[in-house]
Amino acid sequence: MRALNLPSFSSGRFLLLWSCLLSLFAAVPAQAAAEDTLVMQPSGADFFIDGSYYSVLEDPSGRLTIHDVRRPDRASQFAPSTGAPNMSNTNSAYWLRFTVRNDDPSDTHWYLDLFDSHINDVRFFQPTATGYRQFHTGADLPFVTRPHPYKDFLFDLPLPLGQTQMYYLRLTSNSKTSFRAMMRNEPVLLTHFQAQYGLLGGFYGVLFIMVVYNLCIYLFIGEQTYLRYVLYVLSCSLLFLSEDGLGFEYVWSDLPGLNHLINAGAPVLLLFTFMHYARGFLDTALRVPRLDWWIRLVGALSVVLLLADIIVVRSGFSFWLYLLPYCLIYYAAVLVYQQGLRAARYLLLAHALVAVSLVFLITRKLGIEFLNNHFTVYSMNAAFVVEVTILSYALGEKIKGIKDARLAVQARLVKQLRKKHLAQDRLVEQLQQNQQLKDQLNSELEAQVARRTQELSQQSETIAAQNRELVRANGLLALQSAAIEKLNANLQHDLQQAQTARVLAKEVDFGEFSQIYPDKDACLSYLADLKWANGYQCRKCGYEKYCAGREPHARRCTRCRYVESATAYTMLQKCKFSIVKALYAVFLINAHQGNYSSQEMSRLLDLRQATCWSFSQKVMEAMRRRRQSLDYEINESWTHILLDATSETEEASESDFSASLSQKV
Structure with missing residues (x-):
């Protein structure tokens, strides 16, 4: 087996990268000499392996070996595939058989590139002089088991010129998926590596820049929405690292169990962080409180159902559960935009692009042949780059709107303070005038008080004489009052004694x-x-x-x-x-x-x-x-x-x- 040397990407090859990428998308598939035979042609172009080039055998027991499937009775059970086969039964193993003929006279090495890096168990059987040689790898095994250090499953197709050989693939997956692969020669594959890794590096670079930029803004101004946005972009990065296989290749290559956990949990984390960010960005709790309650309820139920599907059901179609929360967020964005939040239009635009990329993803998950090319495969990456850029700009515009509103409020406050200061100046002037009037009135009052005091002193002498006479009269009245009180007490005592005596002496009523x-x-x-x-x-x-x-x-x-x-x-x-x-x-x-x-x-x-x-x-x-x-x-x-x-x-x-x-x- 030839070892594939992956080239490093340098800045001097930037223009070459784009030209190679365009050549990849414009490549014309090779025409097979026969309906069931893949032909290596000297054109040097790679081509997609559709269902007409291989046959499929489902093994429900999962115990068949290469010797079993090559027997005539088993070989006759291989059925031709009219499209991309859906591996819908997660308990079965699927055998794929295809035939390759080498008509390329150049000394060019060819490879089989299997796109889906999440297939749990992959076994490639390469024909030899004595039988078949097995290459065993898959998502359940460490990354070092792959024949080439590449994010996809890449297998050699060593075939002498003019010969035809039959190859077998045994696939087992815990989730429903479809078989998609390409046959590439070495020069085109190296160019593809440069273009693909370069674009993915730029993609993750943009995400990293967005994370650092918005995290710095959060640390400076303390706005919670920026932190929510950072968490959302980080969950996007984790999802794409697990989806395109780069995370398993470079970060957790020796931990296949962690790889499965991230593959299953990253979409749920993305849903949770996006809803948390979108609710804060749109202020749904204040602007549309009733719809916000439904968004939180549907989001929580969706997360619970997604976890149940991942852990227990394993239907493979749990991606449909993402539609309702996203639709509610989109509807909330429309309502908030109608209420006057202009930054919501950027959220609507960004999610429209993501919705288009999701259409291509869902068709690939369902095995539907619909515009399956490099543009559609990586359309979600491009859509998310555009989305995080637009959302970052929208977040800035929202903060700017809040800042402008705050400045307007401050301007109104300054205007009110100026009016208040003018009113205070007028009030001070009025107080000064009042003080002058007060001083004038005080001087007049002092003169009147002096005159009045003299009059009162004369009247007080008259009153003093009258008081002395009243004191003597009060003494006489006190003696009379005491005598009257004593007389009343005696009369009361006599009355009580009379009543008691009357009771004791004769009959009275009740x-x-x-x-x-x-x-x-x-x-x-x-x-x-x-x-x-x-x-x-x-x-x-x-x-x-x-x-x-x-x-x-x-x-x-x-x-x-x-x-x-x-x-x-x-x-x-x-x-x-x-x-x-x-x-x-x-x-x-x-x-x-x-x-x-x-x-x-x-x-x-x-x-x-x-x-x-x-x-x-x-x-x-x-x-x-x-x-x-x-x-x-x-x-x-x-x-x-x-x-x-x-x-x-x-x-x-x-x-x-x-x-x-x-x-x-």
């Missing part, structure tokens, strides 16, 4: 009674004062010191902690209705000497008749016991009945006796 005992608290206070009028003594231990209990007016023994309420051991103990009404009921029954109807009491107190009758019996029994007591006095106060607790004591004793009896039993 309204008047309620004025003396208005609520439960007043009744409990009165009952507690009546119950402990002679001092407190604990019923359990006889201790005389107490503190307040939880209930109002209850008392707790500080020694044994026994609590006694105000109603305990009184007529009102365990009373089931209002204590105010109960107090008034005791008063009525005592005033009528027990001859008060329970029906009338029920109507007056708004209680059940049975309740009133039961309480009346209880009060009359207490009155009977009171009359039989030794200290009973005729016409004594009805309040003595309140302290009668014989019935409650008896009930408590009976309950204690029953409890003790049950314990003994």
Whole structure:
């Protein structure tokens, strides 16, 4: 096998590069002597190998060898291809067979150039005197396994003059692709190397310049859109390095796994960085907020579906998922341009060029023969160079527009400040005039104040004399007021005593009674004062010191902690209705000497008749016991009945006796 020496590109060959590139695009394909035979002709031109020059055999098992496919039964299964074969089944191996005849008398070496550098496994079988020699390479293997250090798969076609030989290719790919190759002689191939690597070097040079230029602008002015643009251009560079194979050739040549990862992830990264940059450039969050929400949602879903297709599905047609986000961005650019952002027209122009190049890419992915030449193959590179240049200019114009708007705002502010300064000058002048008027007025006021002060001093002497007379009058009024207050207090005390005496002496209505005992608290206070009028003594231990209990007016023994309420051991103990009404009921029954109807009491107190009758019996029994007591006095106060607790004591004793009896039993 001859080693191919790749020439280095120098500046002295710049004109030669362009002339060679034009000659490449104008080259006429060689005409095969037969339909299924590739002919090496002395014209020196390379030509594209279309489907009429080879046959295809699909191996679903992937286990066939060169000896298997050469057997007559397998050889008859090779089917002629009418176009570029689509390797749609990623689990199958595809065998390609083609025949080559050498009619070139010159000592020119020919090569088979396989374009798609992403095919995972490539095996080229070269005929020898004893059989076939295998060259094994592919994207799954390190770069050093390739016969020639070139970004495409390049294989030698050593064939003596006048002979015809059959060659085989075995291809396996994890993604759907199509077979595309050219047959080139050595002089044309060297010229192609110079032109191709030179143009690709210029392409990446432009991208590098754009990155450095916009990164410097970002570091100087701190505008986030420039940083987003730098990230977008870097993702473009990574995508093209993986797409054209230069990254695998020069950067990560010993890492095929990393090469696969970059090949799969670079388009997703490009989509993400482009949407991030476009949203910031167009200000969609401010100008079209609702559409911006849809752009973010569709972008996120597209990224998730792309990753799912790369990792799980592996359909090979995930490039269709890029269309919807890009269309939304394009539509947003149209709306923003209509709103007045003139820089958006550059984004529309740049994406129109990229859309044309994407048409050629999609047709190649689908195996459609549509203007497949060097211009269309590298149209995306050219489109992206134009795009990043236009977008860089558009970004500059946008920043310039922002700067002009800022300058306009500053000019308006300066104008307003000038007006403000003029107004301040006029105000200062007015203040000076006001100060002069103020001084004049102050002098006049001082004279008036002096005159007025003299008048006031005379009036103050008159007022002082009048004040002395008023002081003597006030002393007399104070003595009269004190006497009146004392008289009012005595009258109030006498009135209260009269009311109380009237209550104690005769019948009053419930309204008047309620004025003396208005609520439960007043009744409990009165009952507690009546119950402990002679001092407190604990019923359990006889201790005389107490503190307040939880209930109002209850008392707790500080020694044994026994609590006694105000109603305990009184007529009102365990009373089931209002204590105010109960107090008034005791008063009525005592005033009528027990001859008060329970029906009338029920109507007056708004209680059940049975309740009133039961309480009346209880009060009359207490009155009977009171009359039989030794200290009973005729016409004594009805309040003595309140302290009668014989019935409650008896009930408590009976309950204690029953409890003790049950314990003994």
